[in-house]
Amino acid sequence: MLKREMQKFKKLLLAESEHLLQGIRTIGKDTLEAANAEVAMDLSSFAESGTDTNDRETAMRLASGESQMLRDVSEALDRIDEGTYGKCITCNKEIAKKRLEVFPAAKRCIECESRHEKEMNHR
Ligand SMILES: [Zn+2]
Numbered sequence: 001m002l003k004r005e006m007q008k009f010k011k012l013l014l015a016e017s018e019h020l021l022q023g024i025r026t027i028g029k030d031t032l033e034a035a036n037a038e039v040a041m042d043l044s045s046f047a048e049s050g051t052d053t054n055d056r057e058t059a060m061r062l063a064s065g066e067s068q069m070l071r072d073v074s075e076a077l078d079r080i081d082e083g084t085y086g087k088c089i090t091c092n093k094e095i096a097k098k099r100l101e102v103f104p105a106a107k108r109c110i111e112c113e114s115r116h117e118k119e120m121n122h123r
Contacts, residue, residue: 001086001094010080012104013073020070072105079107088112 079085088095090112099106108116 005097006080006083006085009085009100009104010077013077013080016104017070017073017077020066020073023066024070069105072107075107076105090116 076085079087086095086100087093088109089107091109093109095106095109099110106113
């Protein structure tokens, strides 16, 4: 993907994360006491590093919904910085531009995403 195009998606992602953070702050007041922006950002490393099953389950539960989306957005921003943005994390092929325009945080191509969703539903 061209640098110029990445910058365009970066703007979209930054706007998206701003929007999600606002949503999380609103939810946080009532339901997720600890769900501030910092916690949401830290959840991904927490979920991955936690060896304790309970910790991991808690992290996974917290990471649901908007926090999960925020995580996807922040990972996409990382991939822009690394220059790997726009490639499927599963098969490494370019993700269709149309898909990225609708869903800039997409990390898998349509084929891999639908396979992934099927696997998730089988759990
Ligand atoms: Zn793929």
